Amino acid sequence: MFTKFNTKYKTVFIDPKSPHYEVDDKVDVILSPALYWVKKLTLPMKYVRDVKKLLPSIFEDVLPAGHYSYSAYKSGEDFFVFAYEDKYILDTLTQKGIIPSNIANVYFAQSEFEHADEAIKINDEESMYFKDEILILVPSAFVTPSKTLDLETLIHSQHTIALAQFGHIVDNKSLTKIAAVFVALLLILLTEWFVTAQKIAEVEGLKEALFAQEGAKSTMFENNAILKKQKEIYEKQTKLRESISVMLTSKLAKGEMLKEVNFKNKTFVAEFSSLSAATINAIEKELKTANLGFKSSKQSESWRVEVAL
Amino acid sequence: MNRLNPLYVGAGLVVLALLLVLKLSSAKEELLLAKAEYKETSLILSELSSLSSAYMSRDEVKKSLQRILSQPSLKSANIEQSIKSNSLLLRSSSMDKEALGSLMGKLLNGAYDIGAFEIKKLSENKASLEVEIKW
Numbered sequence: 001m002f003t004k005f006n007t008k009y010k011t012v013f014i015d016p017k018s019p020h021y022e023v024d025d026k027v028d029v030i031l032s033p034a035l036y037w038v039k040k041l042t043l044p045m046k047y048v049r050d051v052k053k054l055l056p057s058i059f060e061d062v063l064p065a066g067h068y069s070y071s072a073y074k075s076g077e078d079f080f081v082f083a084y085e086d087k088y089i090l091d092t093l094t095q096k097g098i099i100p101s102n103i104a105n106v107y108f109a110q111s112e113f114e115h116a117d118e119a120i121k122i123n124d125e126e127s128m129y130f131k132d133e134i135l136i137l138v139p140s141a142f143v144t145p146s147k148t149l150d151l152e153t154l155i156h157s158q159h160t161i162a163l164a165q166f167g168h169i170v171d172n173k174s175l176t177k178i179a180a181v182f183v184a185l186l187l188i189l190l191t192e193w194f195v196t197a198q199k200i201a202e203v204e205g206l207k208e209a210l211f212a213q214e215g216a217k218s219t220m221f222e223n224n225a226i227l228k229k230q231k232e233i234y235e236k237q238t239k240l241r242e243s244i245s246v247m248l249t250s251k252l253a254k255g256e257m258l259k260e261v262n263f264k265n266k267t268f269v270a271e272f273s274s275l276s277a278a279t280i281n282a283i284e285k286e287l288k289t290a291n292l293g294f295k296s297s298k299q300s301e302s303w304r305v306e307v308a309l
Numbered sequence: 310m311n312r313l314n315p316l317y318v319g320a321g322l323v324v325l326a327l328l329l330v331l332k333l334s335s336a337k338e339e340l341l342l343a344k345a346e347y348k349e350t351s352l353i354l355s356e357l358s359s360l361s362s363a364y365m366s367r368d369e370v371k372k373s374l375q376r377i378l379s380q381p382s383l384k385s386a387n388i389e390q391s392i393k394s395n396s397l398l399l400r401s402s403s404m405d406k407e408a409l410g411s412l413m414g415k416l417l418n419g420a421y422d423i424g425a426f427e428i429k430k431l432s433e434n435k436a437s438l439e440v441e442i443k444w
Binding site for chain 2: 175178179182183185186189190192193196197199200203204206207210211214216220223224226227230231233234237240241244257258259260261262263264265
């Protein structure tokens with residue numbers, strides 16, 4: 001912090017007619033009056049921030065079409081207001097061998113030569129001098145003699161500007177608006193994401209509560225296995241009862257009888273004796289109606305039917 | 310003077326927004342999946358709960374059979390009971406058909422998990438019985 005504060009950079013004066021510089025380190029740049037518009041105003045305002053709001057309208061009728069930035073500072077009771085084209089200045093600087101990353105501070109000549117009481121020669125043809133407190137460029141012939149430009153002993157003012165490298169693409173206000181819209185969008189998305197994550201956690205919580213409520217096993221694999229087993233038992237018991245019902249409700253003629261019924265290893269067996277073909281047909285029909293898979297066999301007087309459960 | 314190109318900032322914000330949209334979409338899918346899983350789990354556990362309570366437990370079987378076998382019509386059938394670790398066996402070497410009908414009616418209409426049984430006709434009115442009831 002202190003290092004930066006105390007750093008003294010080399011100063012260069014930039015005018016469209018300046019020579020090309022060989023710059024490797026950071027430099028302070030003083031802009032020639034040819035690179036900005038300046039006005040001295042007496043306004044019924046106290047603060048620079050209030051004046052800055054008026055600057056676009058103050059320069060409205062003066063400036064040619066372009067993307068301008070504005071600056072102002074107060075000197076006594078007056079305000080010095082500036083308009084400049086960032087891109088034009090940056091292009092000029094680049095042409096003169098100063099790339100944006102090598103620019104430390106940018107000053108207006110107006111503020112840096114404030115105490116110059118003589119004309120200052122900036123090149124072979126032009127000099128600058130104060131007329132009505134405004135630093136202007138004039139042909140050197142008009143203001144002879146002119147003293148030479150001495151940047152070594154110059155003490156900089158506090159009036160610096162920051163050049164907007166991309167001001168010609170989008171102005172700061174639009175950029176702020178677009179950024180605000182995007183930030184709002186991002187906030188909405190983040191909120192939605194947060195709410196969704198909460199809902200997921202809620203559903204997971206409900207699921208855990210359900211497990212506890214039903215006294216289920218901890219994994220669905222175990223629960224599914226138990227369910228499968230329970231279903232098998234249920235189906236087997238249902239079919240067993242249906243099979244018994246068919247056998248016991250079959251109408252037997254006189255002399256026909258049910259000798260034995262048994263159920264073992266998923267097979268229900270009924271053995272009848274002396275059944276007529278009609279009775280056998282009736283029982284088989286009942287079994288088919290009840291969708292019970294069966295096989296039957298007849299041996300002399302016995303008729304045996306097996307139902308797989 | 311090393312200021313960021315607003316286009317890069319814009320592109321960064323767009324990429325961030327896209328990433329969030331993707332993340333949100335994946336979270337929404339996850340939520341739908343979680344809801345579907347919850348619904349399925351709820352159905353399975355509910356079905357499991359109903360089926361698990363469809364048949365009597367060990368104590369219920371014992372208690373219920375004690376009540377049935379104490380009925381006067383079945384007392385005379387001399388039905389033996391033998392209890393195993395996960396089942397109970399009822400056996401009668403000879404019982405009359407009314408008692409058999411009464412017992413089987415109650416067993417088949419009750420919530421018993423019948424593991425095996427065998428009924429053999431001995432005569433016009435008598436039959437032998439062996440029933441295994443599981444829990």
